[in-house]
Amino acid sequence: MNNFEFYNPTRIVFGEGKVAELNRLVPKNAKVLILFGGESARKTGTLDEVEHALGDREFGLFGGIEANPRYETLIKTVDKIEQEGFDFLLAVGGGSVIDGTKFVAAAVNYPGDKWEVVTSGGTTIKTALPFGTVLTLPATGSEMNKGSVITRTELQSKLAFMSDKVFPQFSILDPVKTYTLPPSQISNGVVDAFVHIVEQYLTYPVNANVQDVFAEGLLKTLIEIGPKALETPKDYDIRANLMWTATLALNGLIGAGVPQDWSTHMLGHEITVLYGLDHAQTLAIVLPSMLIEKLPQKQAKLAQYAEQVWGISQGTEKEKALKAIELTREFFEKMQVGTRFIDYNLTQDVIEPLVKSLEVHNMVTLGEHQDITPEVSRRVYMAAL
Template sequence: MNNFEFYNPTRIVFGEGKIVELNRLIPKEAKVLILFGGESARKTGTLDEVEKALGHRQIGLFGGIEANPRYETLIKAVEQIKQEGYDYLLAVGGGSVIDGTKFVAAAVNFEGDSWDILTSGGAKVTSALPFGTVLTLPATGSEMNKGSVITRESTQSKRAFMHDSVYPQFSILDPVKTFTLPPRQISNGVVDAFVHVMEQYLTYPANAPVQDVFAEGLLKTLIDIGPKALATPHDYDIRASLMWTATLALNGLIGVGVPQDWSTHMLGHELTALYGLDHAQTLAIVLPSMLIEKLPQKQAKLAQYAEQVWGVHDGSDKQKALQAIELTREFFERMQVKTRLSDYNLGQDVIEPLIESLTKNGMTALGEHHDITPEISRRVYVASL
């Protein structure tokens, strides 16, 4: 196991009806800007519930944060905060709204060009406004981590940043808020959480049995409850398990002391930035091809994954690894997320623009060994057709 430092200050308030706790969690004197996505937050009553829980505090609203939050939209929220004097932010929504809120929180007092927050990966951030979240869509784990991914539409760039100052102070997780989500968002959420675990787990053995068992348990849980979450949308226990699993998938715990990959995410980000695919769709497309491409380096861990997660015990390590990759693809398809570029009407002509964008954004040495070059990325995209 590698040396590590683990820090996570986010308070989780979990369960039905917990939005009322906002009155306890946010300072009484705070002037709060509520950030959200589309009108579903209002239509489902969540926004009204939030406003009621905030009591007599001064509040403002900023809506319209996209599924892939855009820099151009978020800058408008920064301007509103500066003009109206908010000192506390509250994200109401899924990972995109929370990611956007993290960027806004860091950008308000940032000196210089706020895009530098992203080009530096967060290294230039020094402080951020305090904020909390009310999670309505389990998927990204953003409600309990310090990471954010933002798209700049004008340059078709999708960039990430991390900083300790953008951990949410608290996150309210009420599984009932997921009951009205469309099936597509549940499917995407399961796939997103699954690949988050895979990026931290499926590298090479690092003598970290605790992290491995945690990761394998999360993967098996998603395989079990994913289809059930689609079939029984009002099953509280299933939705509660999904919500907590998605949070644990990327709150930092399973990634400490072990190598991490994240190449599937980087290749997927380019598909979203250039062609507008859902984040989870891009992960389902790229991951199987990436695992096959890197089979020689990942074979030992893939064989472990086959045995511990899928119960595959027959054959050589290579045979078990290949079977596990196919079972992973079948699981994504069972979750109604297609796994080929052609399923989204994308063909050979998209490959070179994707490689050019990867190179432009500096994604030229990816993976746990930093050896995934643009040429290897090209092979992965081609294999994903």
């Protein structure tokens, strides 16, 4: 196991009806800005519930944060806060709203170009406004981590930053809030959480038994409950387990002390920026091809994955690894998420623009071994056609 430092200060308040706890969790004298996405937050009654729970606190609203939160939208929020003096933020939504709130929290009072919050990877962040979240879509784990991914449309950039300053103070997780989500968002959420785990788990062995068992348990849970979440959308126990699994997938615990990959995410981000696919759709396209491309380096861990997650006991190490990749692709398809470019009417014409975009964004040495060059990325994209 590698050396590590684990820190996570986010308070999780889990269960039905827990939105009422906002009255306890938000400072009494706070001037709160509520950030959210589309009108579903109002139509489902979640916003009304949040506003009621805030009691007599002064609050404002900012809606319209996109599924891939855009700098161009978020900077308007920053301006609103600086003009009107809000001192506490509350994200009501899924990972995109929370990611956007993290940027806003860090960008307010940032002395330089606000985009540096992102381009610096978060290293220049010295302070951030306090904020909490009310999670409505289990997928990204942003409700319990220090990471954020922001898109700047005018630059065709989708970049990540991380900082201890942007951990949520608290996150409320009420599984009932997921009942009204469309099936496509549940499918995407399951795939997103699954690949988050894989990016931290499918690298090479370092004798991190605890992390491996945690990761394998989370993967098996998603395989079991993912299809059920589509079949029975109002099953509280299934939705509760899905919500908690997605949070644990990326709260830092299973990634402590182990090598991490994240190349699938980097290649996926470029697909979203250039061609508008959902984040999880891009992961489903890239991951199977990436695993096959990197089979020599990942074979030992893939065989372990085959045995411990998929129950494959027969065959050579390579045969087990290849079967596990095949079953992973089948699982994504079972979750109704396509795994090839053709599933989204994209052809070979997309390959060179994607590779060029990786180069522009300096994504030229990716993966746990930093050996995924643009040429390797090109092969991965080609194999995903």
